[in-house]
Amino acid sequence: MIDKVIYFPTDKYFKTAAHIEHTINKGKAAICTINSEGAEENRSQSLKGLPTKQGYDRDEFSMTFCDEGGTGAEIEYAKPADNRSAGSWISYQVDQLQSGTKVLIQMK
Template sequence: MNFKGAVSSFLVMGLLFSGCSAIQNSNPAKQTSGSQDIAQVIEFPSNKYPETAAHIKDAIANGKTDICTIDRDGAAERRKQSLANVPTKKGYDRDEYPMAMCVRP
């Protein structure tokens, strides 16, 4: 696998499609394991997407990682698996965290 970088903090699929930009953060990101450097810190706009932000916070509070190692090649299959039991609802997005582009630990 070609490791391009690790992305930390609040991430979600909506972030990728919303046009939000990555923000360089002067505060070092918390790294829980491994020896790779944190390449980029992403801040999720909770004022713009409050429900999605709440879902991300809940997922992290319940043990999901706040670190994303990007692997886009496997994203379609991970998305299919993570949303398999989540029904669609007209007018709503199905949030997934970690996002499909992130390798699951």
């Protein structure tokens, strides 16, 4: 059961949207089960062995604050402006949600 649907604005954050769409098309679930407490561990697992690259962020999908994040997340190097703005937008959408809330991410 889905508790909330987020309509991600592809026209605003097109690089991040392309990464999310590509990852979902490869078979990764578009559902995020909120688990903010597990975000740091998931980030550690998803970025393990992937070096930083000057001028880029490492964008994860599924996101680290989701149960589905962590090991097996799809990582892509992304320009910070798009990645961080998109991350802030998503955080604003889910900040008040309780752990265990299932969120469906759809492109708009």
